[in-house]
Structure formats: structure tokens, C-alpha cells
Amino acid sequence: MEVFQIAIDGPAGAGKSSVAKRIAGELGIPYIDTGAMYRCIALQCLEDKISTEDEGSIAKIVENAKIEFHVIDGQLCVFLHGKEVTQAIRTPEVTELVSVISALQVVRTHLVTLQQSIAKSTQRMIMDGRDIGTSVLPDAKVKIFLTANLQERARRRYQEMVDKGFMIHLNDVTHDLAVRDEIDQNRKISPLRPANDAIIIDSSNLCFEEVIVMILALCHHRFLHQDGR
Known part of the structure; x- marks a missing residue:
């Protein structure tokens, strides 16, 4: 089997996970949610009451973390140390902490290595x-x-949180996303930016299905070209 791997990057609230899940389903390939990995570490830090300045304790958490993905009833579920945390890692508290946690070198280095290991075997x-x-x-x-754009991403994230039953204000969501953008774009290790050969899709004025059609068309084109057809 030839290697055919798809990378989707982008800022918080851009819809990466929803799009990636759908594309994976359409193409019949596994989906790896790396954001969930960082959220698992953030959740563990919250539960253990570990300060973001205590990198020694955080290093132990990330080194010992057992993160697994399982599809249950058609839904991708996340497990941390054998416990399902699919919803627990999506709370406002975890969302607020994860950008700080993911910027730490000890966390990023370990998880990137883990992700690359997964990629080599898939x-x-x-x-x-x-x-x-x-x-x-x-x-x-x-x-x-x-x-x-920030306003559209905030609107989507706000609606997502409201649909899950969280009491939250749109202005707070907008502020939190702006802060996370600043952290992600300016961190020293692997800052958020498009790869030189990435296709940039601005979905501000696109519906979900339009984004899916665009990406599937690109995937089919690249796949056929790779196979020399």
C-alpha cells in the first residue's frame, strides 16, 4: 500500500476536526486528532492541579500519558488512561489552558514524536x-x-459550546480565540503557519459542504496523480 497522508492545519475554531472527520469517513482512512492529545495533557494538569510553570511535573504527565482513540457507534472517542474523556477535554477550562500547555517544549517535543511514530505505522x-x-x-x-476570520470562528465555536450546554458569551469566545491565535502564531516551537506547499482555504464565506467538496477534489486529484493514472 502506497503512503497517502493528509495534513490539515489552521487556527482554533476553523473547523479542522469536523472537516478531518468527514474527509476520513469519505475516504475510508483513519483520523488522528492531535489537538485531543494536547487537550488530554491539559485535562490531566487541571485534575492534578499542576501549575503551567511546573514543567517537571508536566513532563511526567506527558511521558506517562496513555492516550487512545476508538470509534464507538460511528463516533471518534478519546480515552486517557482507559477513561473516556471525549467531552471532558472540550470544556472551557481545558480550552483556556491548552494553548499554554501546547506551547511548552517538553509537551510539544514528546507529542510530535508520538504523532510521527503513529504516522510511520499508518x-x-x-x-x-x-x-x-x-x-x-x-x-x-x-x-x-x-x-x-476571527468573527466567524468565534461564532462557530460559540454555537458549538452552546449546543453542548455550556453557558458562555460570544465576546468571551472571541477574546479567547484572539489570545490563542497570538500564542499559537508566536510560540518559539512550531508556530502556527501554513506549510510552503499547503493549499490555503478561507472558509469565512463557505459552508461546511463546500469545504468538504474542495478538499475531496484535491485529495482525489493528488491520489490519482500519485498512482500515475
Whole structure:
């Protein structure tokens, strides 16, 4: 089986996970949610009451973390140390902490190595995050940088949180995303940026299905070209 890997990067709230899940389903390939990995570490830090300045304790958490993905009833579920945390890692508290946690060298180095190890053992897959095309899968056949303006991303994230039952204000969501953008774009290790050969898709004025059609068309084109057809 030939290697055919897809990398989707972009800022928070751009819809990477939803798009990646759908593309994976359409193509019948595994989906690896790297953002969930960082969220698992953030959740563990919250539960253990570990300060973000205590890098020694955080290093132990990330080194010992057992993170697994399982599809249950058609849904991708995340497990940390055998416990399902799919919803627990999506709370506002985890969301607020994860950008700080993911910027720490000890966390990023370990998880990028883990993600690269997964990629080596999985010939065909789709992986999303913020440094997939630049650091984790630099040789991916398809690289997408999915983005949208801040207001649209905030609206989507706000609606997502409300639908899950969280009491939250749109202004707070907008502020939090702006802060996370600043951290992600300016961190020293693997800052958020498009890979040089990535296709940039601004979905500000696109519906979900339009984005899916665009990416599937690109994947089919690259796949056929790779196979020499």
C-alpha cells in the first residue's frame, strides 16, 4: 500500500476536526486528532492541579500519558488512561489552558514524536492540528491550511459550546480565540503557519459542504496523480 497522508492545519475554531472527520469517513482512512492529545495533557494538569510553570511535573504527565482513540457507534472517542474523556477535554477550562500547555517544549517535543511514530505505522491517514504540515507530516501528499476570520470562528465555536450546554458569551469566545491565535502564531516551537506547499482555504464565506467538496477534489486529484493514472 502506497503512503497517502493528509495534513490539515489552521487556527482554533476553523473547523479542522469536523472537516478531518468527514474527509476520513469519505475516504475510508483513519483520523488522528492531535489537538485531543494536547487537550488530554491539559485535562490531566487541571485534575492534578499542576501549575503551567511546573514543567517537571508536566513532563511526567506527558511521558506517562496513555492516550487512545476508538470509534464507538460511528463516533471518534478519546480515552486517557482507559477513561473516556471525549467531552471532558472540550470544556472551557481545558480550552483556556491548552494553548499554554501546547506551547511548552517538553509537551510539544514528546507529542510530535508520538504523532510521527503513529504516522510511520499508518500508510493512509488524515491528521489535523497546528503544525502537521510543517513539523509532523512534512511529506504529506495533501496539505491544507484551513482558516476563517476571527468573527466567524468565534461564532462557530460559540454555537458549538452552546449546543453542548455550556453557558458562555460570544465576546468571551472571541477574546479567547484572539489570545490563542497570538500564542499559537508566536510560540518559539512550531508556530502556527501554513506549510510552503499547503493549499490555503478561507472558509469565512463557505459552508461546511463546500469545504468538504474542495478538499475531496484535491485529495482525489493528488491520489490519482500519485498512482500515475
